[in-house]
Amino acid sequence: MAEAQNIPVGSTTAGSIAVAAESTVATRMSAPPSFDVADFPVPHGREEEWRFTPLERLGGLHDGTAVATGTGIKVDIDAPEGVTVETVGRDDARLGKAGTPVDRVAAQAYSSFEQATVVTVPKETQLAEPIRIAVHGEGGTAFGHQVVELGAFAEAVVVIDHTGDAVLAANVDYVLGDGAKLTVVLVQDWDDKAVHIAQHNALVGRDASFKSVVVTFGGDVVRLHPRVSYAGTGGEAELFGLYFTDKGQHQEHRLLVDHNKPHCKSNAVYKGALQGDDAHAVWIGDVLIRAVAEGTDTYEMNRNLVLTDGARVDSVPNLEIETGEIAGAGHASATGRFDDEQLFYLMARGIPEAEARRLVVRGFFAELVQQIGLPDVEERLLAKIDAELEASVLEASA
Amino acid sequence: MATLEIRDLHVSVEADNATKEILKGVDLTVKQGETHAIMGPNGSGKSTLAYSLAGHPKYTITSGTVTLDGEDVLEMSVDERARAGVFLAMQYPVEIPGVSVSNFLRTSATAIRGEAPKLRTWVKEVKEAMERLNMDPAFAERNVNEGFSGGEKKRHEILQLELLKPKIAVLDETDSGLDVDALRIVSEGVNRVRESGEVGTLLITHYTRILRYIKPDHVHVFANGRIVESGGPELADKLENEGYEAYTTKGGVTA
Ligand SMILES: Nc1ncnc2c1ncn2[C@@H]1O[C@H](COP(=O)(O)OP(=O)(O)OP(=O)(O)O)[C@@H](O)[C@H]1O
Numbered sequence: 001m002a003e004a005q006n007i008p009v010g011s012t013t014a015g016s017i018a019v020a021a022e023s024t025v026a027t028r029m030s031a032p033p034s035f036d037v038a039d040f041p042v043p044h045g046r047e048e049e050w051r052f053t054p055l056e057r058l059g060g061l062h063d064g065t066a067v068a069t070g071t072g073i074k075v076d077i078d079a080p081e082g083v084t085v086e087t088v089g090r091d092d093a094r095l096g097k098a099g100t101p102v103d104r105v106a107a108q109a110y111s112s113f114e115q116a117t118v119v120t121v122p123k124e125t126q127l128a129e130p131i132r133i134a135v136h137g138e139g140g141t142a143f144g145h146q147v148v149e150l151g152a153f154a155e156a157v158v159v160i161d162h163t164g165d166a167v168l169a170a171n172v173d174y175v176l177g178d179g180a181k182l183t184v185v186l187v188q189d190w191d192d193k194a195v196h197i198a199q200h201n202a203l204v205g206r207d208a209s210f211k212s213v214v215v216t217f218g219g220d221v222v223r224l225h226p227r228v229s230y231a232g233t234g235g236e237a238e239l240f241g242l243y244f245t246d247k248g249q250h251q252e253h254r255l256l257v258d259h260n261k262p263h264c265k266s267n268a269v270y271k272g273a274l275q276g277d278d279a280h281a282v283w284i285g286d287v288l289i290r291a292v293a294e295g296t297d298t299y300e301m302n303r304n305l306v307l308t309d310g311a312r313v314d315s316v317p318n319l320e321i322e323t324g325e326i327a328g329a330g331h332a333s334a335t336g337r338f339d340d341e342q343l344f345y346l347m348a349r350g351i352p353e354a355e356a357r358r359l360v361v362r363g364f365f366a367e368l369v370q371q372i373g374l375p376d377v378e379e380r381l382l383a384k385i386d387a388e389l390e391a392s393v394l395e396a397s398a
Numbered sequence: 399m400a401t402l403e404i405r406d407l408h409v410s411v412e413a414d415n416a417t418k419e420i421l422k423g424v425d426l427t428v429k430q431g432e433t434h435a436i437m438g439p440n441g442s443g444k445s446t447l448a449y450s451l452a453g454h455p456k457y458t459i460t461s462g463t464v465t466l467d468g469e470d471v472l473e474m475s476v477d478e479r480a481r482a483g484v485f486l487a488m489q490y491p492v493e494i495p496g497v498s499v500s501n502f503l504r505t506s507a508t509a510i511r512g513e514a515p516k517l518r519t520w521v522k523e524v525k526e527a528m529e530r531l532n533m534d535p536a537f538a539e540r541n542v543n544e545g546f547s548g549g550e551k552k553r554h555e556i557l558q559l560e561l562l563k564p565k566i567a568v569l570d571e572t573d574s575g576l577d578v579d580a581l582r583i584v585s586e587g588v589n590r591v592r593e594s595g596e597v598g599t600l601l602i603t604h605y606t607r608i609l610r611y612i613k614p615d616h617v618h619v620f621a622n623g624r625i626v627e628s629g630g631p632e633l634a635d636k637l638e639n640e641g642y643e644a645y646t647t648k649g650g651v652t653a
């Protein structure tokens with residue numbers, strides 16, 4: 001029988017709601033956003049935006065020593081009819097429209113990529129099949145840039161899969177025209193040694209909706225910046241995420257929703273399970289409601305399930321409100337140990353411990369998956385979670 | 399014939415950095431086909447007995463033995479006990495977010511029976527058992543105990559009892575929180591299982607009400623961590639009329 005002693009030593013679950021005249025989200029960063037890597041000092045690790053990240057494990061992405069290998073990372077794009085896929089040079093006007101790099105690695109990626117991929121869904125086109133982007137690492141180092149652009153009232157699902165072993169820094173832009181609907185499923189299924197640092201910027205058009213499902217299982221270090229801002233009123237963003245952080249892995253998700261237009265909505269729900277020594281999950285949820293953003297409705301939640309001793313979670317939701325005229329704003333963060341009562345109930349019905357643990361963790365994630373609202377994506381994710389749980393030990397903590 | 403034997407069972411819990419003895423020498427033998435009612439005031443240790451039999455980790459057995467057909471139950475893990483045939487219908491069933499009733503039932507039936515039940519017959523078996531307990535088929539797709547009313551939780555426990563067919567069923571206050579209709583339906587469920595003659599039932603209750611539906615062969619009064627009096631069904635009538643006062647004020651009985 002498991003003992004209830006897997007307390008995540010040293011974890012933080014801190015939250016704040018600041019009603020500020022000046023954004024602390026902005027002042028917390030060591031440099032203002034910029035496309036040029038030279039505008040960012042090399043981080044030493046004590047900066048607010050780097051303090052949780054193991055710099056020594058980034059393969060030199062943060063200090064300029066990482067060099068693109070030219071080969072060793074393959075990108076395959078499978079797009080249904082009606083979609084344009086282009087490879088373009090650095091000077092293409094469509095690049096960098098959805099957001100500006102906010103840290104040195106993102107700026108490094110922007111300063112170093114040689115070719116970018118632009119995927120365009122013309123206006124009013126509704127895709128029956130998803131656009132699939134497969135990024136497979138074979139030990140290479142790369143700087144990437146991708147743009148997914150939807151014309152007005154277009155509807156698409158994009159599935160981006162990361163597998164293999166790589167050192168990758170990238171920026172990805174999602175540009176949604178008025179009334180467009182884009183769902184992005186972003187899967188980090190890397191091998192054990194991979195390093196993946198990326199900034200994903202969504203620019204949500206008037207009355208458009210953006211749904212993002214981030215799934216992080218693999219890699220040595222994964223650090224993602226999913227960011228949303230709005231180009232008009234009435235936009236909606238739903239940000240779902242789930243991660244399973246194993247022994248020694250560092251998985252960091254740093255969300256920012258910038259409510260820079262009135263009457264927009266956002267909802268972020270991230271859930272993570274951790275097991276094993278030095279499993280480290282970081283979740284930062286910054287939501288900024290600017291003075292102009294009247295009628296904003298936002299909620300963010302992060303929940304973590306710590307399965308064994310030695311794992312650590314840092315969860316920091318942060319809501320900044322510059323206007324009083326909002327429809328709703330809230331956040332929640334909770335980090336808990338495995339519930340031994342649930343385990344007992346299942347085992348008292350004859351279910352062996354390892355299987356009972358899998359059921360509980362599966363249930364923990366299923367609750368989130370059920371909210372996605374896209375049956376085929378849900379099914380695929382549950383199958384993925386099952387495979388991940390099948391592969392991981394999930395035995396009782398010592 | 400399956401026999402559960404509890405001998406001089408002492409159980410304690412850790413609370414506020416102190417060890418507190420709750421069961422102070424319980425002796426009881428339950429045979430397949432028999433129904434024993436255990437009645438006692440709040441806090442006398444009835445649930446502690448139930449949890450200890452099922453192997454809840456919070457309870458430490460300090461001395462005594464529990465055997466099922468001679469096998470040492472206390473040596474078994476929680477799931478092994480269930481697979482050996484001990485079933486506990488809980489006073490407060492646990493919610494399991496994200497796990498559907500149908501998935502849960504099938505997983506547990508597979509574990510108890512040693513093989514996955516054939517899908518076709520299984521679906522029918524569950525559906526019929528749910529109908530008998532007046533449960534809406536929609537329950538199968540809900541998450542285990544999540545948002546269930548008190549009565550729905552108890553029906554769900556008895557549904558499991560019917561499907562898992564244990565040798566020894568410990569029913570901890572299955573009657574509490576039920577209105578008269580629900581009490582009748584749940585009792586009929588228990589009686590169906592009892593009529594098979596293959597289950598020994600330990601019916602834990604605070605009130606005599608349920609004994610109108612489920613007739614016990616033996617009635618035991620439980621007070622201050624042990625059985626203080628045993629008798630036939632007539633003992634329940636006495637409790638009905640006189641309450642537990644005689645057993646709780648006369649603390650000397652259990653000292
Ligand atoms: N996990 C625990 N931690 C601390 N004390 C406990 C624990 N479990 C039981 N106790 C205490 O042991 C005593 C017996 O509790 P138990 O739940 O077994 O009684 P009960 O007879 O089932 O009562 P009820 O009729 O209210 O269900 C009570 O004083 C209770 O507070």
Ligand SMILES: [Mg+2]
Nearest residue numbers: 444445489571
């Ligand atoms: Mg009780």
